[in-house]
Amino acid sequence: MFRILIVMMALTLQACSEQSVEVAEKPPxxxxxxxxxxxxxxEVYEFPAIVSAVKDVDVKFEVSGRLIEENLIEGSLVKKGEVLARIDPAPFRRKVEESRTRHQDAARALRRIEEVHAKNVASQRELDDAQSLFTLTKIALEDAEQDLSYCTIRSPFDAVIGTRSIENNSYIRAGDTVANIQDRSELYFSFEVPERVMTSNAGNREIKATASVIGHEQQVFDIHYVEHETTPDPIAQTYKITFAIDGEASELFYPGSRATVKVSDVHESxxxxxxxxxxxxxxxxxxxxxxxxxxxxxxxxxxxxxxxxxxxxxxxxxxxxxxxxxxxxxxxxxxxxxxxxxxxxxxx
The missing domain is CATH 2.40.420.20 (conserved putative lor/sdh protein from methanococcus maripaludis s2 fold)
Known part of the structure; x- marks a missing residue:
């Protein structure tokens, strides 16, 4: 009986050892x-910029008078030499005639004194006085003629009328701003550059710069270097740099608008x-x-x-x-x- 039990246990162990536990591997x-x-x-640097005209001039009269003509339609184009405004020239013409008459009288008086002085009839003092009067009246005539020329303001360059500050028939005082005109043959893009960027790129002119107006980033234009300040802002420690765009593309930008400028080195990579x-x-x-x-x-x-x-x-x-x-x-x-x-x- 004991021998039979041993045999059965051996068979059971053999059966257990022959069973294999299969664990399914997860696929990767x-x-x-x-x-x-x-x-x-x-390396591309990106800066916010402000657009400005290459020239921005406040037009002012140098004499006072009644405005009788103005060609100052805001946003309109004017050519170099075109009349922008004119004040009444009549008082200034009368002043010119008066000054010319005084000068002519002084010239005749000087000739008479010179003739009698040559004959030792007039004194040297009388001759000096006549010469002084001649010079003073000549200066007065030149001043009057200059004031007459100041009655008309002409555009110093091809420009766009930015703003108009006066109305026709108003009285204009010397020094009053009549209008603001802008030369848009080029437009400037000015922006501030941190000191570390300025220092690391000192003297580097081999750069590529582009600009786009905020809101129209899909339109990108090449711009070129103009100038930079060499003294940093005392508070922000930034340097002001100016680039420009010229040609027909300048008509797509307006002074005062905000833009984005991107600058990169054309060689260094x-x-x-x-x-x-x-x-x-x-x-x-x-x-x-x-x-x-x-x-x-x-x-x-x-x-x-x-x-x-x-x-x-x-x-x-x-x-x-x-x-x-x-x-x-x-x-x-x-x-x-x-x-x-x-x-x-x-x-x-």
């Missing part, structure tokens, strides 16, 4: 992978590694990382990265990856250390 998770690419990029923003996980405070694919084990692992810059929908990587690496670029929240994955392949 299909993920979207993006290869890290190296590209050359130029630097290599950068680019990954989609979707591949990044983390924050500025805790640091950023990506899920890097290991082709040998078909698994993913965390890889800490340093972000050099953000450009559109891509991040420029300073450290942590190399060209040719592959990173998970979708559903990164589902990743975990050592997870087996398979690259998604589109069926087309």
């Amino acid at each position: 998770l299909v993920v979207q992978l993006t290869e890290v690419n190296a590209t050359n990029i130029n 630097q290599a950068a590694l680019v990954v989609p923003l979707n591949a990044l996980t983390g924050s500025k405070d805790s640091g950023f990382f990506v899920w890097q694919f290991d082709k040998n084990t078909n698994t993913v692992a965390k890889a800490s990265v340093e972000i050099a810059a953000i450009s559109g929908e891509f991040a420029l990587i300073g450290k942590g990856l190399k060209a040719g690496d592959k990173v998970v670029s979708a559903a990164v929240q589902q990743m975990r250390e050592g997870l087996k994955v398979k690259e998604y392949q589109a069926d087309f």
